[in-house]
Amino acid sequence: MAMKNGSERLSRRAFLSSAAMVGATAFAGAASAQTVLDNILNAPRRGNWDDQFDARGTRGVEQVTSNVPVLSPETVNNTNFALIDYQNIVRNGGWPFVPETRLQLGATDPAVQSLRQRLMISGDLPMDAGMSLAFDSYVDGAVKRFQARHGLPPDGVMGELTFKALNVPADIRLGQLETNVVRLQTMAGDLGPRHVAVNIPAAAIEAVEGNQVASRHTAVVGKIDRQTPILTSQIHEVILNPTWTAPRSIIEKDIMPLMRQNPNYLTENSIRLFDGQGNEVPPSSVDWNAAQAPNLMFRQDPGAINAMASTKINFHNEHAVYMHDTPQQNLFFNEVRFDSSGCVRVQNVRDLSLWILRDTPGWNRQRMEQVIATRQVNPIAVNNPVPVYFTYITAWATSDRVVQFRDDIYKRDGAPELAMQEG
Numbered sequence: 009m010a011m012k013n014g015s016e017r018l019s020r021r022a023f024l025s026s027a028a029m030v031g032a033t034a035f036a037g038a039a040s041a042q043t044v045l046d047n048i049l050n051a052p053r054r055g056n057w058d059d060q061f062d063a064r065g066t067r068g069v070e071q072v073t074s075n076v077p078v079l080s081p082e083t084v085n086n087t088n089f090a091l092i093d094y095q096n097i098v099r100n101g102g103w104p105f106v107p108e109t110r111l112q113l114g115a116t117d118p119a120v121q122s123l124r125q126r127l128m129i130s131g132d133l134p135m136d137a138g139m140s141l142a143f144d145s146y147v148d149g150a151v152k153r154f155q156a157r158h159g160l161p162p163d164g165v166m167g168e169l170t171f172k173a174l175n176v177p178a179d180i181r182l183g184q185l186e187t188n189v190v191r192l193q194t195m196a197g198d199l200g201p202r203h204v205a206v207n208i209p210a211a212a213i214e215a216v217e218g219n220q221v222a223s224r225h226t227a228v229v230g231k232i233d234r235q236t237p238i239l240t241s242q243i244h245e246v247i248l249n250p251t252w253t254a255p256r257s258i259i260e261k262d263i264m265p266l267m268r269q270n271p272n273y274l275t276e277n278s279i280r281l282f283d284g285q286g287n288e289v290p291p292s293s294v295d296w297n298a299a300q301a302p303n304l305m306f307r308q309d310p311g312a313i314n315a316m317a318s319t320k321i322n323f324h325n326e327h328a329v330y331m332h333d334t335p336q337q338n339l340f341f342n343e344v345r346f347d348s349s350g351c352v353r354v355q356n357v358r359d360l361s362l363w364i365l366r367d368t369p370g371w372n373r374q375r376m377e378q379v380i381a382t383r384q385v386n387p388i389a390v391n392n393p394v395p396v397y398f399t400y401i402t403a404w405a406t407s408d409r410v411v412q413f414r415d416d417i418y419k420r421d422g423a424p425e426l427a428m429q430e431g
Contacts, residue, residue, distance in 0.1 A: 072156040074406035077216045079195045079205050079397065083404050087189045090405035093131075094182040102178035103129040111166040115143040123147065126174055127154060131409075159210055159414045161343055169343065172428040173413070180423050181403070181413065187421050188403040195399060203395040204243065204360070206331075206352055208236050209402045209414040211345040213331075213354060215363050225360055226340045228353035235418055236350050238400055241323035242393035246361045248379050248386040249310035250320035254279070255328065258349055259301045267296040278309040310383050318380045319357045321364065323396050331396075333357040344429055346417050352398075367391045402426065 076082050097103070103126045107119045120141050127133035133150035151170070152162040158173045199205075205214045206227065213225040230236035234257070254263060266273045274281070274291045281289040282305045294302050308314050317333035331352045339347055340355040354360055358376060365371045368391040379386050402414045402421055416426035 072153060072406075072410050072412075074408060074410070075221045076407045077205065077214055077219065077221055078207055078210075078401055078404055079192070079199060079214075079216075079399065080219060081196045082219075082407060084189065084192045084196045086405035086407055086409065087185060087192055087403070089409065090411045091182070091185050091189065093409075093411070094178065094185055097129060098179045098182050106171065106174045108168075108171045111143055113143055113145070113148045113164060116141045117143070120147065123151075123174070127151070129178075130154070130411075132157070157410060157412050159212075159412075167343075169415075169428060176413075176425050176428075180425050183423060184403045184413065184416075184421050184426055185411070188401055191399070191401055192404060195397065199397065200395040202392075203397065204364070206236075206396070206398045207401050207414075208238070208398060209400060209417055210412075213352070213360070215360060222363060223356075223359060225357070226345070226355040228334070228339050228345045228347050230348050230350040231346050232417060234349045236348070236352060237325075237327045237329060237398060239325045239327065239329075239398045241325050241396050243321055243323045243364055243396050244390050244393045245322040246365060246388045246390065247320040247322065248318060248376065248388065249383055250314070250316050250332070251310055251385060252308040252315040254306035254308070254315075255349070256301070259306055263306060264296060264301050267291070267294075271296070274306075277313060278311055279306055280309065281306060310385055319354075319361055321354070321357070321361065331357070331360075346429070364390060364394050 076086075104122045106122045106126050109117060109119050111117060111119060111123065118141060120143050121139055123143075124133060124137065124139055124147060127147070127150040128135055128137070132154045133146060137146040137150070148164045151166065152164050154174070155164075155170060156162040158170075160169055160173065199216070202215075202217045205216060206212075206229075207214070208229050211227045211229050213227050214221050215223045215225070263273070263279075270276075271291070273279075281291060281294070281302075283289055284303075289304055294304070313335055315332075315334070317335045319333040321331040323330065327350065329351045331354050334353040336353075337355075339345065339353065358373070362371065362373060362376065365388060368388060371388065400418070400420060402416050403412065405411045415428050416423070417429055419427045421427075
């Protein structure tokens with residue numbers, strides 16, 4: 009058995025060594041892209057062969073997805089391979105700047121050549137797609153693939169954030185990978201057979217089981233001035249039809265100004281006031297123009313308009329944050345999803361809750377829906393608490409050598425170019 013294990017280790021080393029060599033050569037086309045592209049541009053009588061529209065250009069988005077967890081040893085290895093690729097890109101001069109102009113499918117513009125070159129070097133556009141001025145289906149598919157890799161809606165629309173992401177210099181992207189591979193390495197240990205990982209910059213959640221992503225959930229996380237914290241804990245409770253108690257920060261920054269504008273705001277939103285003895289206090293007895301908020305508890309009753317809607321997922325932490333449902337489901341479709349006061353809103357939260365409650369007897373989707381319909385508070389203790397990790401990962405690579413980048417929304421990567429959504 010010892011000989012077998014030693015053989016496996018040697019095979020693994022040989023594989024990694026070979027993979028590293030592949031990493032050094034896999035982007036050879038991209039690394040020497042300038043020479044190749046110059047040859048294409050200077051080719052005589054090239055004609056319009058590279059203007060043809062082809063459905064193959066739309067296939068790139070599917071290639072971006074992967075069931076490999078972001079927090080895994082495999083992701084660390086893949087990101088190390090990506091470092092080699094990007095070192096080669098930087099060594100060979102990086103990629104060109106793409107002028108911000110009106111570009112869309114069917115357009116013809118000199119800027120499309122820069123866009124094609126940029127997308128070829130990063131591996132989003134096939135090297136044989138040509139260098140015409142036409143924004144054809146090859147370019148459309150490559151833009152969509154690029155957008156998917158950068159956490160943007162893969163719609164092919166060349167908006168402000170797409171241009172910003174395109175024009176981050178290659179050496180800055182290399183530095184971002186170097187910063188994040190260190191973060192990934194610190195989280196590459198045993199995280200538990202089942203765990204939940206919240207990646208704050210990606211505004212995304214992974215439910216992981218058996219080293220595979222069981223489900224992914226779009227999230228809404230903290231604003232720049234109300235940041236979601238990095239933490240490690242265990243999910244010990246799911247509450248159906250929770251009440252919501254407003255934290256002091258929200259009372260001061262949000263509720264007080266709203267009450268000055270609309271004295272009926274609390275009543276309209278089913279928020280009641282209680283003093284330290286549990287007695288209900290009428291809103292009309294409070295001076296809403298006072299410099300300080302009243303020393304009262306602001307509690308919202310369960311219901312459809314409750315800030316946590318149907319569900320709250322609890323885990324002990326010093327920041328008093330949690331995951332929850334929301335009545336504002338439209339927020340999950342926003343391009344920018346940094347809109348909370350620090351807690352994490354979860355799309356399809358009932359699916360995640362059922363996954364968390366898998367080992368808690370008596371809970372299925374039908375019973376959950378029945379309980380939610382009662383509008384009565386129902387706390388559920390999780391039989392086997394599930395580890396949860398709030399992380400800050402802005403760059404990583406998946407098993408198919410696709411490199412993912414996200415906005416450095418909280419400015420922790422050390423380069424101002426990476427905080428693209430400032431303001």
